[in-house]
Amino acid sequence: MEAFDVNQIADPAIYGDPARLQAFMTWLRTEHPVARAEPPGYRSFWVLTRHAHIREVERRADIFNAGPRSTLMPVEVEEMNRQFFGLEAGVESLVMIDGARHQELRAMTQDYFLPKNIRRLEAMVDGLADEFVGRLRSFAGGRCDIAADVVFWYPLRVAMTILGIPPADEARMLKLTHEIFGASDPAVRRPGLTIGEHLTTVVQEYAAFFAEVNARKLADPQDDVGTLIARGLEGARDLTPSERLGYYVIVATAGHDTTAASIAGGISALIDDPSLIARLRDDPALVKSFANEAIRYTAPVKHFFRTATQDYTIDDVVIRAGDHVMLNYGAATRDDAVFPDAQRFVADRTPNNHLAFGYGPHQCLGQFVAKLEIEAFFRAFSRNVTSVVADGPALYTQAAFVSGIRSLPVRLEMAAEASHAAH
Ligand code: HEM
Numbered sequence: 001m002e003a004f005d006v007n008q009i010a011d012p013a014i015y016g017d018p019a020r021l022q023a024f025m026t027w028l029r030t031e032h033p034v035a036r037a038e039p040p041g042y043r044s045f046w047v048l049t050r051h052a053h054i055r056e057v058e059r060r061a062d063i064f065n066a067g068p069r070s071t072l073m074p075v076e077v078e079e080m081n082r083q084f085f086g087l088e089a090g091v092e093s094l095v096m097i098d099g100a101r102h103q104e105l106r107a108m109t110q111d112y113f114l115p116k117n118i119r120r121l122e123a124m125v126d127g128l129a130d131e132f133v134g135r136l137r138s139f140a141g142g143r144c145d146i147a148a149d150v151v152f153w154y155p156l157r158v159a160m161t162i163l164g165i166p167p168a169d170e171a172r173m174l175k176l177t178h179e180i181f182g183a184s185d186p187a188v189r190r191p192g193l194t195i196g197e198h199l200t201t202v203v204q205e206y207a208a209f210f211a212e213v214n215a216r217k218l219a220d221p222q223d224d225v226g227t228l229i230a231r232g233l234e235g236a237r238d239l240t241p242s243e244r245l246g247y248y249v250i251v252a253t254a255g256h257d258t259t260a261a262s263i264a265g266g267i268s269a270l271i272d273d274p275s276l277i278a279r280l281r282d283d284p285a286l287v288k289s290f291a292n293e294a295i296r297y298t299a300p301v302k303h304f305f306r307t308a309t310q311d312y313t314i315d316d317v318v319i320r321a322g323d324h325v326m327l328n329y330g331a332a333t334r335d336d337a338v339f340p341d342a343q344r345f346v347a348d349r350t351p352n353n354h355l356a357f358g359y360g361p362h363q364c365l366g367q368f369v370a371k372l373e374i375e376a377f378f379r380a381f382s383r384n385v386t387s388v389v390a391d392g393p394a395l396y397t398q399a400a401f402v403s404g405i406r407s408l409p410v411r412l413e414m415a416a417e418a419s420h421a422a423h
Contacts, residue, residue, distance in 0.1 A: 001027055009047055009326070009400070010039035010072060012184035015302065016398035022343060025049060025331035034317040037326070041074045045305065045324035046317075049331035051338045051355060053314055057306055057325060058360035064306035066362055067096030069324050071305060071401045080196035081203075085242070090203050093246040095304060095362050102361065105243065109228050109251075110365065112162075118368045121162075122376075128157055129376035130418075133384050142412035143391055147264045147405050152256075155263070158373050159255030163248070164224030165213055176206055177253045182406075185398040210248040225251055251366070253402075258300040259370045261404025263377050264394075265298035266290065268408065269345040270381075271390050276347055281382035290347045291374040296354035297345050300404045302330040304358065329355050380418075387413040 004024045014021050029049040038044040057064050070089045081090035132154035179202045182188030189198050217230035229247045232238045270276050306325045332355045336342040357364035392409035
């Protein structure tokens with residue numbers, strides 16, 4: 001097995017090369033399951049890569065806090081964030097708020113995201129899946145960059161609909177989200193800016209954007225998550241400006257870049273196995289397991305952090321009070337102690353209890369929306385497309401937090417008209 005260096009965990013380039021990233025993760029999981037990382041320019045931390053260890057830490061929310069350190073950032077960026085925004089993460093999102101306050105804030109929108117409510121969104125999501133897959137018919141010779149031309153835009157429209165933000169604002173939103181997640185990627189970062197300068201500029205633009213959204217929602221309340229966030233909580237319990245911005249940002253960003261990465265990964269699996277499109281079209285049950293496998297396989301959220309509030313032993317290693325721990329979802333989703341043939345995309349994999357949505361009190365609020373959207377996309381795709389082949393190399397974002405395919409050139413053959421298999 002190739003030997004790596006634990007500190008490569010902070011090297012954005014490795015996230016741009018999925019085969020190498022998985023070789024690195026396998027090395028960590030097998031040889032150093034509780035590894036100490038001390039990358040230059042970052043505060044040190046532990047890296048957990050095994051499914052069982054990550055679940056254990058997430059379950060022990062009484063010992064491990066989700067904030068204030070939430071994701072991997074260079075010290076230089078954390079310091080700039082502190083100066084500009086008063087907190088090291090820059091944005092105070094739900095995922096880094098602990099205890100009773102977290103429960104109170106999560107409860108504001110939780111009902112909206114429950115399966116029984118999400119079912120109300122089904123027709124809207126199916127309609128959007130048909131519309132966006134339908135766009136594939138407009139590309140000459142069936143050639144397009146299916147990620148950038150189509151896939152990014154569909155979950156974005158779903159997330160914007162959930163927030164109640166009009167399509168006219170989508171291009172601005174997509175650019176800001178790619179810029180916040182891709183800050184470490186020279187292909188994404190604004191020219192001439194350091195990572196810190198880039199991020200503080202982007203966060204300020206986010207703040208200006210959501211201040212406008214908030215004002216519109218207060219003036220014209222609707223049945224959407226934007227209105228719930230704008231309305232907030234009664235009196236002194238109401239959200240601080242920083243909590244409110246963080247809430248908008250997490251629903252907006254977590255709500256589309258992640259799902260887009262899983263859809264692009266699913267298309268990549270269809271390229272690798274040409275028999276799959278017809279199987280998806282003919283077997284609605286397969287669409288469900290396929291969508292969940294696409295989420296496991298791509299694990300678009302690569303990590304979150306926890307901070308120990310007291311000493312705690314994992315695998316005979318003592319994590320000291322105050323130590324930071326990276327929960328590496330990207331590695332846990334490929335743990336062969338849990339997933340037979342973990343490195344292979346298995347369309348009908350069951351059971352598939354992956355940790356791509358996390359676990360415990362912060363488990364992804366949008367997981368049912370994400371699944372609904374991905375399933376709807378592949379139902380529409382399998383009805384309209386008869387073949388998809390690669391038309392150039394897939395490119396991946398070089399970023400350690402949220403990342404996945406950013407460009408996927410393909411050549412498609414379309415069905416003469418969409419088939420209407422029973423679903
Ligand atoms: C494939 C798609 C997605 C993936 C892989 C994903 C992953 C995650 C992960 C790993 C967490 C943190 C869990 C933890 O700390 O244990 C999270 C939290 C969250 N996600 Fe997602 N997510 C996805 C889609 C969505 C969507 C579509 C939305 C909303 C429309 C959303 C909204 C949220 C929110 C609000 C939280 C914070 C929950 C809390 O802290 O209580 N996510 N997500």
